[in-house]
Amino acid sequence: MNEERITVREALTEGDWCTRLSAVVMGAGMLGHRQRAKGLLVLACEVSFWLYLFGKGFHDLAMLPSLGTEGQGKSWNEAKQVFEYFSGDNSQQILLAGVIACFAIAAIVVLWVVQMRHSLSLQRRIEEGRDVPTLAQDLKGLLDANLHVTLMALPCAGILVFNVVPLVYMISMAFTTYSKEGEHLLLFDWDGINQFLRVLNMGGNIGRQFWHVLAWTVVWAIFATFLNYLLGMALALVINRKDTKGKAFWRFCFVLSIAVPQFVTLMIMNIMLQPSGALNVLLQNLGLISEPIPFWTNTMLARVTIIVINLWVGIPYTMLQVTGILQNIPAELYEAAKMDGAGPVRIFFKITLPYMLFVTMPYLITSFVSNINNFNVIYLLSGGGPTMVGDTAGQTDLLVTWLYKLTIDQQYYNLGAVIGIITFVILTAITLVTYRRSSSYQDEEAFM
Amino acid sequence: MNTTAKNKPSSRKRVTNLLVHVLLAVLAIIWLAPIAWIVLTSFRAEPGAYTSTFLPQGYTLDNYVKLLTDRTVLDFPKMFGNTLIISIVSCVVSTLFVLAVAFSLSRLRFRLRKPYMNAAMILGLFPGFMTMVAQYFILKDMGLTEGSNIRIGLIVVYCACAGLGFQISKGYFDTIPRSIDEAAIIDGATKWQVFTRITLPLSKPIVIYTVMTSFMAPWVDFIFAKVLCRANADQFTVAIGLWNMLQKEYIYQWYTCFAAGAVLISIPIAALFLYMQRYYVEGMSGAVKG
Numbered sequence: 114m115n116e117e118r119i120t121v122r123e124a125l126t127e128g129d130w131c132t133r134l135s136a137v138v139m140g141a142g143m144l145g146h147r148q149r150a151k152g153l154l155v156l157a158c159e160v161s162f163w164l165y166l167f168g169k170g171f172h173d174l175a176m177l178p179s180l181g182t183e184g185q186g187k188s189w190n191e192a193k194q195v196f197e198y199f200s201g202d203n204s205q206q207i208l209l210a211g212v213i214a215c216f217a218i219a220a221i222v223v224l225w226v227v228q229m230r231h232s233l234s235l236q237r238r239i240e241e242g243r244d245v246p247t248l249a250q251d252l253k254g255l256l257d258a259n260l261h262v263t264l265m266a267l268p269c270a271g272i273l274v275f276n277v278v279p280l281v282y283m284i285s286m287a288f289t290t291y292s293k294e295g296e297h298l299l300l301f302d303w304d305g306i307n308q309f310l311r312v313l314n315m316g317g318n319i320g321r322q323f324w325h326v327l328a329w330t331v332v333w334a335i336f337a338t339f340l341n342y343l344l345g346m347a348l349a350l351v352i353n354r355k356d357t358k359g360k361a362f363w364r365f366c367f368v369l370s371i372a373v374p375q376f377v378t379l380m381i382m383n384i385m386l387q388p389s390g391a392l393n394v395l396l397q398n399l400g401l402i403s404e405p406i407p408f409w410t411n412t413m414l415a416r417v418t419i420i421v422i423n424l425w426v427g428i429p430y431t432m433l434q435v436t437g438i439l440q441n442i443p444a445e446l447y448e449a450a451k452m453d454g455a456g457p458v459r460i461f462f463k464i465t466l467p468y469m470l471f472v473t474m475p476y477l478i479t480s481f482v483s484n485i486n487n488f489n490v491i492y493l494l495s496g497g498g499p500t501m502v503g504d505t506a507g508q509t510d511l512l513v514t515w516l517y518k519l520t521i522d523q524q525y526y527n528l529g530a531v532i533g534i535i536t537f538v539i540l541t542a543i544t545l546v547t548y549r550r551s552s553s554y555q556d557e558e559a560f561m
Numbered sequence: 562m563n564t565t566a567k568n569k570p571s572s573r574k575r576v577t578n579l580l581v582h583v584l585l586a587v588l589a590i591i592w593l594a595p596i597a598w599i600v601l602t603s604f605r606a607e608p609g610a611y612t613s614t615f616l617p618q619g620y621t622l623d624n625y626v627k628l629l630t631d632r633t634v635l636d637f638p639k640m641f642g643n644t645l646i647i648s649i650v651s652c653v654v655s656t657l658f659v660l661a662v663a664f665s666l667s668r669l670r671f672r673l674r675k676p677y678m679n680a681a682m683i684l685g686l687f688p689g690f691m692t693m694v695a696q697y698f699i700l701k702d703m704g705l706t707e708g709s710n711i712r713i714g715l716i717v718v719y720c721a722c723a724g725l726g727f728q729i730s731k732g733y734f735d736t737i738p739r740s741i742d743e744a745a746i747i748d749g750a751t752k753w754q755v756f757t758r759i760t761l762p763l764s765k766p767i768v769i770y771t772v773m774t775s776f777m778a779p780w781v782d783f784i785f786a787k788v789l790c791r792a793n794a795d796q797f798t799v800a801i802g803l804w805n806m807l808q809k810e811y812i813y814q815w816y817t818c819f820a821a822g823a824v825l826i827s828i829p830i831a832a833l834f835l836y837m838q839r840y841y842v843e844g845m846s847g848a849v850k851g
Binding site: 205206209253256257258260261263264265267268269271272274275276277278279280282283348351352354356357358363365366367368369370371372373374375376377378380381382383384385387389390391394395398425429433482486488489492493512513516517520521526529530533536537540541544 | 577581588589592593595596610611612614661674677682686692694696699702718720725788803819826827831835
């Protein structure tokens with residue numbers, strides 16, 4: 114009897130009184146069908162859920178539509194002759210509590226469905242005269258047939274609490290007025306899709322910056338991904354040439370530069386390229402330039418510098434990753450091409466590149482996504498600057514660093530959340546389209 | 562006539578070879594120069610961030626001495642201790658999580674397997690920073706954002722998200738032939754025994770890889786630690802401490818110490834990285850056979 118085939122409706126219509134009772138008193142079906150320990154556990158879950166709901170949950174849910182109404186304030190206490198301060202409602206806490214209450218309800222609904230199905234399956238087992246698994250057998254099963262439950266439970270709980278709940282919370286923030294603007298840091302309200310319209314509206318100040326940042330983010334991601342990919346592969350090919358001496362030594366030189374933690378190298382680069390930093394000093398001492406090069410204050414130069422430094426960071430990574438795959442390319446392909454008189458460049462574009470694109474498509478997509486979300490490189494190198502007067506976004510800010518500035522520095526939480534959501538939508542679209550076109554889409558065992 | 566015809570391609574080959582090696586040498590210098598520069602700077606005798614010469618004029622060990630003994634403003638030994646505690650605890654827990662999830666997804670078949678993998682992919686598409694603000698609020702509700710609880714907060718978050726980073730380990734487990742598992746199960750082994758007695762011993766490289774990556778994560782994580790620690794200087798991890806040394810108020814006094822700290826931190830991390838790079842490569846290309 115496969116428990117997953119049973120529907121709740123079946124459990125309600127075909128169940129005996131115990132099974133039906135468990136629709137209200139969860140766990141009754143197990144208590145009445147020789148699984149007392151599990152039944153009590155489920156019952157305890159239900160009881161604590163109701164205790165939570167009446168103690169706190171209902172209040173949290175009821176506050177959710179208004180997000181609090183009482184502002185912070187003070188009142189005159191006649192008896193003591195002093196002003197008494199009261200804290201008022203904190204919308205941010207109300208929103209978080211409301212989101213948690215929603216998750217608690219969803220969890221209890223899932224548990225309810227599972228125990229209804231389980232009750233009917235137990236009932237049928239007894240009716241068919243088969244054994245009901247004892248507690249000891251169930252516990253043993255957790256190490257065998259149900260091992261996945263044992264192994265996945267804690268990691269999943271962690272992801273749920275510290276990844277899914279925060280995401281839902283942040284997403285809901287996008288639809289509020291939670292922002293420094295108009296003193297909405299303590300008490301804010303639902304705002305519909307106004308913030309989305311504001312961000313997408315090209316005429317407004319925020320909208321203008323958004324489209325600027327978006328355009329640069331896309332340009333950056335394309336350059337960072339494909340230049341790294343092509344040049345890294347070229348480097349790997351050059352090192353792995355038959356006639357190159359000291360392959361291990363060269364590989365070591367390049368790998369050493371990524372073995373140093375990235376945030377350290379990025380901070381060093383930032384300092385080296387300052388107007389009085391090491392590179393400008395070196396060039397000036399050599400007499401190549403008379404004025405320091407404004408690497409971080411000229412928009413165009415800052416953008417180019419970032420892309421070039423990212424090449425410095427990224428090429429050894431690509432080299433490391435593609436070396437193994439390059440060696441898997443069948444040698445006959447190369448030999449046949451050489452027979453036909455193809456030169457190295459032609460061989461690269463006609464054989465190596467198509468083969469690599471075929472095999473490494475998922476890797477390319479992943480690195481495109483991580484470049485769009487590349488916080489460290491931008492934040493530690495240019496800090497998003499140079500920034501125009503009156504703007505919150507600098508000329509080299511990506512969506513993700515702008516998101517950081519808007520939330521942490523400016524406290525425009527709602528705008529930050531909107532930008533996070535838009536980034537996600539863009540990335541999802543790109544990923545779906547490219548995955549569906551790539552040849553490895555169906556073949557789950559090979560990648561993912 | 563004959564000999565020149567034979568020599569011609571080989572001399573051209575020699576020129577190409579020479580060019581390739583010169584090119585590699587130039588590139589290697591470009592790649593190693595910043596690292597050499599920071600090592601030299603860490604021994605520099607002149608203070609301050611910017612000097613008028615590319616190479617230091619005098620050399621000293623004082624930067625290292627100051628870094629390790631000056632405990633008044635930026636307490637590097639304390640930061641080192643904080644990071645070490647965090648990384649040891651989170652290393653143990655995250656390794657268990659990653660291996661457990663990777664084994665389940667690779668070897669066990671259950672209904673939520675595919676949905677889980679899809680969900681992990683979708684969660685990976687959100688900007689990582691977006692969840693951090695909310696994670697901070699949740700930790701605040703749990704009282705893990707004040708005093709020495711910050712360390713617990715960091716550990717909890719590092720471990721909680723570990724279950725999403727299963728891809729490389731799963732790829733490795735996928736390459737171990739299933740027939741080994743099946744034979745063991747016919748001999749009466751439970752799946753738990755297959756996991757602990759067969760799969761794990763066969764996967765030593767990936768276990769080492771997972772242990773090392775999760776050990777290194779707190780040393781190089783900069784952004785979440787910064788969000789959580791804020792101004793609590795006694796809770797700083799090494800990454801934030803180094804970052805602070807480059808801020809306006811400290812940079813003149815601390816720049817050469819920053820270089821010394823960067824060198825000290827980079828040596829063990831670089832050693833770990835160089836040691837495990839082949840597992841990384843193998844995990845990427847899926848070329849490992851059990």
